[in-house]
Amino acid sequence: MSVQAVDVPVLRTGTMQPDAAGATGAAGRGHALRALLSRLNTPAVRTHFGTVAGAVVLGALMWRLGTGAFLEGLRRIDTPAVLTALGIGLVTTVFSAWRWQLVARGLRIRLPLGPAVADYYRSLFLNAALPGGVLGDVHRAVRHGQSAGxxxxxxxxxVLERTAxxxxxxxAGVVVLLTLPSPVRDEARHLVPLLALAALGAFAVVLALRMNRAPSRRGRALRRVLGEAREGLLSRRNGPGVALSSLVVLTGHVAMFVVAARLAGSAAPVPVLLPLAVLALLAMGLPLNIGGFGPREGATAWAFGAAGLGASTGLATAMxxxxxxxxxxxxxxxxxxxxxRGRTDAGSRTGGTAPEPGPVLRAAPGGDRSAYAPPLSGSLPSGDVSSEKYGAKESVRLSSSSFPFSADPREGRPMTPDSV
Structure with a gap:
């Protein structure tokens, strides 16, 4: 028997190396993607992205549906419609300010109702006049925080007031979309149980992690925030008022939507318009708008079209x-x-110079305010003046009003700024 030699290929580790050109190309593409993302993740892009997105949505709707129905709806806005809008706005603003007052009281911040209404009106105007739709709320939050020290x-x-x-x-939207006929009722009935199970599972995971994790600084901060939210929104003292004010504000927004639908030419009954209004209000909460315009118009046009009321009528209603x-x-x-103007007049009366800081009333450790301490050298920062002027005893004294029309005008100087 003869044995024939068979050439067996020898595997070398050098022949198993990946293609150098492919690896270089993949690394280059990854580097380019990271560079693109870093350029997009800048304050300027984040600031203007919502405005650009809202403009794109509006442009696409105008190009697709035209401007006829929108212009016709604007022509129907007359004096009674303007007065109705001002009346509804007065009710919703007063109750929103009352809700803000209740939440601030839960956080141990003193906020009289009158200045709260004025500040809320100012924030609404800035939200409507400036891109983004939230700059007025940011201004209101920072100004009130500065005034409160x-x-x-x-x-x-x-944040808690807006969250409420x-x-x-x-x-209310879930209840309306599950009960009343709407283009999304069937989808909502299938989606809500899944979302409820997902929320329950997430809550169980968070609870398990909290029970098995040692206390940390972040955990303590989270517990403090949750405690403030519970005290401001869900306490026995504030909860009923927050719920009532939120219900009144939501009713006012829906009433404004029905008025807009009538001006746009829609004769649909209120039960038909109610779920469409909820969809529009939910879409309006997306931060991709120009003073509120953008996703709201797209969602309303789609909802009206799906309900058989006409997409053009929906666009006109939203506008x-x-x-x-x-x-x-x-x-x-x-x-x-x-x-x-008040700020300008005050500056002209003082000759354009800030008054010298007078004696500051400081609280003794036992709460005795009978002694004055001399002012510190130099000018005090505004935050220090506020915290000293409204000391610990004043800052924890809560507003005595429990209804928006019962604020006590003798509570002292408002804790709000006198200028923008």
Missing amino acids: DIGRGVRAV GQIALVV VYGVLCFVASLPGALVLVARR
Whole structure:
């Protein structure tokens, strides 16, 4: 038997190396992608992205549906419609300011109702006049925090107040979309149980992690924020008022939407318009708009078209609604003008120079305010003046009003700025 030699190929490690050119190309593409993302993740892009997105949505709707129905709806805005918008805006603004006052009280911040209404009007006007739709709320939060001597707590009060409104909208929206006929009722009935199970699972995971994790600085901060939210929104003292004010505000927005639909030429009954209004209000909460215009118009045009009421009528309704909301916020412009004029007059009376700081009333450790301490050398920062002027005893004294029309005018100087 003869054995034939068989050539067996020898595997070398050098022959198994990846293609150098392919690796270089993949690395280059990854580097280019990271460079593109870093350029997009800049403050300028983040600031203007929502405005550009809202403009794109509006441009696409105008190009697709035209401007005829929109212009016709604007022509129907007459004096009674303007007065109706101002009346609805007055009710919603007063109750929104009352909700803000209740939340601030839960966070131990003193906020009289009158200045709260004026500040809320100003923030609504800035939200409607400036891109983004939230700059007025940011201004209101920072100004109130500066006046109260605690910017963080002032910002959290505004965030919680706005969160209460969104929670009321979501809860009412789920009820309306599940019960009344709408283009999304079937989808909502299938989606809500899944979302409920997902939320329950997420809550269980968070609870398990909290029970098995040692206390940390971040955990303590989170517990403090949750405690403030519970005290400001869900406490026995504030909860009923927050719920009532949120319900009244939501009802006012829906009423404004129905008025806009009538001006746009829609004769659909209110039960048919109610779920469409909820969809429009939910879309309006997206931060991709120009003073509120953008996704709201797209969602309303789609909802009206799916309901058989005409997409053009839906676009006109949303645009007229935005105009009426801007009209309702116009008293905020008067607040801006009045406070700037008051600031100018005060500066002219003092010759344009700041007054010398007088003696500051300081609290003794036992709460005794009978002694004055001499002023510190130099000018004090505004935050220090505010915290000293409204010392610990004053800052924790809460507003005695429990209803928006029962604020006590003798509570002292408002904790709000006198100018923008």
